[in-house]
Amino acid sequence: MPVGLRDRIAAELTAVIHGGDLKLERYAGPPGDPGLFGIAPGDPVWRVHGQATGMLTGGFAALMLQSLHPLAMAGVDDHSDFRADPVGRLNGTVRFITTTTFGSSAAAREVIDLVRLIHTRVHGTTPDGRPYRADDPDLLTWVHTAEVRSFLAGHQSYAPRALRLTPAECDAYYRQVAPVAEALGAREVPRSSREVERYLARMRPGLRVTPAASDALLFLRRFGRTRQERLVVRPLMNASVGLLPDWARAELGIHRPAAVRSCWDLPVATAVGRTLEWGLGPSRIQAAARGRLAGARQG
Known part of the structure; x- marks a missing residue:
């Protein structure tokens, strides 16, 4: 493909995913800073959160x-x-995930503090009269667990086979991301694949589709400001359906046959994802983080 096309893809993706400015200063210094959670290249979190197709579908x-x-x-x-x-x-x-994964200690604390502040302002009452607040520890655990379970499923489906995690590494992934949730105020965060599945099983009786959820799902299926964006998002969105537990697809009313998911959605999303990854090229964020971490070895 021509270089000009790659540049256009990179510019468009950077604008959509990162808002145009990567803010590399969050990741590049100070030299030797290990990051708030000590995540390093090669760690399961680094590998999962650095794989674009898995993160988008997840x-x-x-x-x-x-x-x-x-x-x-x-x-x-x-x-x-x-x-x-x-x-x-x-x-x-994206800013929160990349900063807590690849950023310096100070940058990670900054985004965590910002999210905690925002959460204090989010509270209200559901249509059936139940109060809610975004800083509820149990609610934070739900949001975190649903998120990281989906990210890992995306990675295991769309990362090159040689880069996928072993069962032991999957457990390590959940252990490494748990402190991020706890820093936000979550509690009793699952720390292994078995604990995640047991947690979801316990939560299932209280899960259901509300009118707001149906509306959000419809919005996601139409996501994209332009025709070009919608052409890219649609196969990724279709592929994401295959990452959900069977019971979640049924609850959401999504009827997409397994043959379609495996024989169409998976290969099409893989092709789209590889094209996007080619357009993005090597991650400048990860390169900046590696440079910061290398400062410790040089010192």
Whole structure:
């Protein structure tokens, strides 16, 4: 493919995913800073959160799974500006994940403190009269667990086979991401694949599709400001359906046959994802983080 096309893809993706400015200073210094959670190149978290296709498909799956919690969905419906500014909402989420994964200690604390502050302002009452607040520890655990379970599922489906995690590394991934959730105020955060599945099983009786969740799902399926964006998002969104647990697809009313998911959605999303990854090229964020971490060895 021509170099000009690669440049255009990179510019468009950087604008949509990161808001245009990567803010590399969050990742590049100070030299030797290990980051708030001590995550390093080669760690499961670094590998999962650094794989674009898995994160994009996993991100869509996370939003669908999270929407099944009536209290979580009420908070999003009442307070989020995702309908008016979906790209801005995406930028904020990506900024939090990349900074807590690859950023310096100070940068990670800054984004965590900001999210904690925002959470104090998000509270209200569901249509059936139940109070909710975004800083509720149990609600934070739900949002975190649904998110990281989806990210890992995306990685295991769309990363090159040689880069996928072993069962032991999957457990290590959950252990490494748990402190991020706890820093936000979550409690009793699952720390292994078995604990995650047991947690989801315990949560299932309280999960259901609300009108707000149905509306959000419809919005996601139409995500994209332009025809070009929608052409890219649609196969990734379709593929994300395959990352959901069977019971979640059924609860959401998504009827997409297994043959379609495996024989069409998976290869098409893989091709789209590889093209996007080619356009992005080597991650400048990860390169900056590696340079910062290398300062410790040089010192």
